[in-house]
Amino acid sequence: MIEFDAVTKFHPGKSEPAVSDLSLEIAAGELCVFIGPSGCGKTTSLRLINRLETQSSGVIRVNGVANDAMDVVTLRRSIGFMMQNAALFPHRTVSENIATVPRLLGWKPADIGARVEELTTLLGLPAELLGRYPGQLSGGQQSRVALARALASDPPVVLMDEPFAALDPVIREHLQDELVALQRRLRKTIILVTHDMDEAMRLGDRIAVFEGHGQLAQFEAPAQLLAQPKNDFVRQFVGSDPSLKRLALMKVSDLETGPAPDTSHVASIGHPLDSRFTLALNERSQPLAWHSSNGAKAPKLAVVTGEETLQQALLKILNNAGSTAVHVDIEGRYKGCVTCYCLYKALNS
Ligand SMILES: Nc1ncnc2c1ncn2[C@@H]1O[C@H](COP(=O)(O)OP(=O)(O)OP(=O)(O)O)[C@@H](O)[C@H]1O
Numbered sequence: 217m218i219e220f221d222a223v224t225k226f227h228p229g230k231s232e233p234a235v236s237d238l239s240l241e242i243a244a245g246e247l248c249v250f251i252g253p254s255g256c257g258k259t260t261s262l263r264l265i266n267r268l269e270t271q272s273s274g275v276i277r278v279n280g281v282a283n284d285a286m287d288v289v290t291l292r293r294s295i296g297f298m299m300q301n302a303a304l305f306p307h308r309t310v311s312e313n314i315a316t317v318p319r320l321l322g323w324k325p326a327d328i329g330a331r332v333e334e335l336t337t338l339l340g341l342p343a344e345l346l347g348r349y350p351g352q353l354s355g356g357q358q359s360r361v362a363l364a365r366a367l368a369s370d371p372p373v374v375l376m377d378e379p380f381a382a383l384d385p386v387i388r389e390h391l392q393d394e395l396v397a398l399q400r401r402l403r404k405t406i407i408l409v410t411h412d413m414d415e416a417m418r419l420g421d422r423i424a425v426f427e428g429h430g431q432l433a434q435f436e437a438p439a440q441l442l443a444q445p446k447n448d449f450v451r452q453f454v455g456s457d458p459s460l461k462r463l464a465l466m467k468v469s470d471l472e473t474g475p476a477p478d479t480s481h482v483a484s485i486g487h488p489l490d491s492r493f494t495l496a497l498n499e500r501s502q503p504l505a506w507h508s509s510n511g512a513k514a515p516k517l518a519v520v521t522g523e524e525t526l527q528q529a530l531l532k533i534l535n536n537a538g539s540t541a542v543h544v545d546i547e548g549r550y551k552g553c554v555t556c557y558c559l560y561k562a563l564n565s
C-alpha cells in the first residue's frame with residue numbers, strides 16, 4: 217500500500233541526510249508506528265509520502281503508483297494528515313475544521329453536514345463543541361477534532377504525527393484505546409509517529425525503529441521487537457523491562473491452560489500452589505471465595521477474564537497474598553488459575 221524504496225532525503229543546505237536509504241513496505245489496513253529519537257527524520261518521512269517534502273533519491277509508491285507521478289492535489293486528498301500538535305485552524309470553528317477536505321472536494325453542504333455529524337458521534341465529541349473555536353477546547357478535544365478532520369473524506373491512508381504527545385497520560389491512554397477500537401472498524405492504512413515505546417507497543421501492528429539520520433534499525437511486530445531486538449540501539453530503545461512489556465501484549469486467553477475442568481458437580485477446587493486453601497464455587501461454577509482448612513488467613517479472591525492482559529493478571533497476583541488469580545469466562549465461571557509460573561512459561565514458550 218505504501219512503499220519506501222531506497223528513499224534518501226537531504227534538507228536544503230544540510231550535509232547529513234534526514235532520511236537514509238529507507239526501504240519499507242506498509243500493507244493495506246496496517247497500523248505502522250515510526251519511533252526514534254528526536255530529529256531522526258520521522259516527520260520528514262511522513263511528509264515525503266504526501267509530497268510536503270520531495271526526496272533527494274528513491275521512490276515512494278502509494279497503492280503501487282510512484283507518488284511523484286500522481287497529481288499532488290489528488291494525492292494529498294487521498295491521505296488524511298494529523299500534524300504534530302493537532303494544528304487546527306484557529307479562526308475556523310470545530311465544524312469548519314472537520315469539514316475542510318470535504319469542502320475542498322466540493323461535497324454538497326448536506327453531505328458535509330451529515331459527515332461532520334457522523335464523525336462527531338464516532339469520536340465522542342459533544343455536539344455543542346461544533347460551533348466553538350479550537351482555542352476553546354481542551355487538549356484531548358483538540359486531538360479528537362484533528363482526528364475527525366483527518367478522517368473526514370474517508371481516505372484510505374492516514375498519517376498521524378505524534379497525535380497524543382501533548383496530552384496527559386490518562387487522556388492519552390483513553391484516546392489510544394479509542395484509536396485501537398476505531399481501527400478495528402475502519403481498517404485504514406495508518407502511519408503513526410511517536411516517541412513513546414509503550415504507545416508504539418499498544419497501537420502498532422508493526423513498529424519501525426529509526427536511528428539517527430533516518431536509518432531504519434528494525435521493522436517488526438511488537439512481540440518480535442521485544443523478544444529479538446536487532447542491536448544495542450533497539451534494545452536500549454525498547455527499555456529495560458521487555459518482559460513486562462511482552463506481558464502487556466499477551467492476553468490471559470493466550471495462556472495454554474488446556475480445556476477448563478468440569479466443575480459442574482463440585483462445590484470447591486484446590487489452590488494450585490498451597491494445599492491449605494480451596495476455592496468455593498457456586499452451583500453455576502462461579503468462584504465465591506478462598507477458604508482455609510487450618511485457620512491460615514485465606515487469600516482474597518482476584519479474578520481475571522481472558523480479555524485481560526498478562527500484565528493485568530500479574531498486578532492482580534501481586535496485589536493479593538494468594539499468588540494466584542482465578543481465570544473466569546465471560547459468564548464468571550471458573551476456567552483455571554493464573555500463577556507467576558504460568559506467566560514465566562508464557563514468556564519463555
Ligand atoms: N525544512 C527543513 N530544513 C532543514 N532541515 C530540516 C527541515 N526539517 C527538518 N530538518 C532537519 O531534518 C532532521 C529530521 O527532522 P524531523 O523533523 O524529520 O525529525 P523528527 O524525527 O520528526 O523529530 P521530532 O521527534 O523532534 O519531531 C533534523 O535534523 C531537522 O533539523
Ligand SMILES: [Mg+2]
Pocket residue numbers: 258259260300377
Ligand atoms: Mg517530528
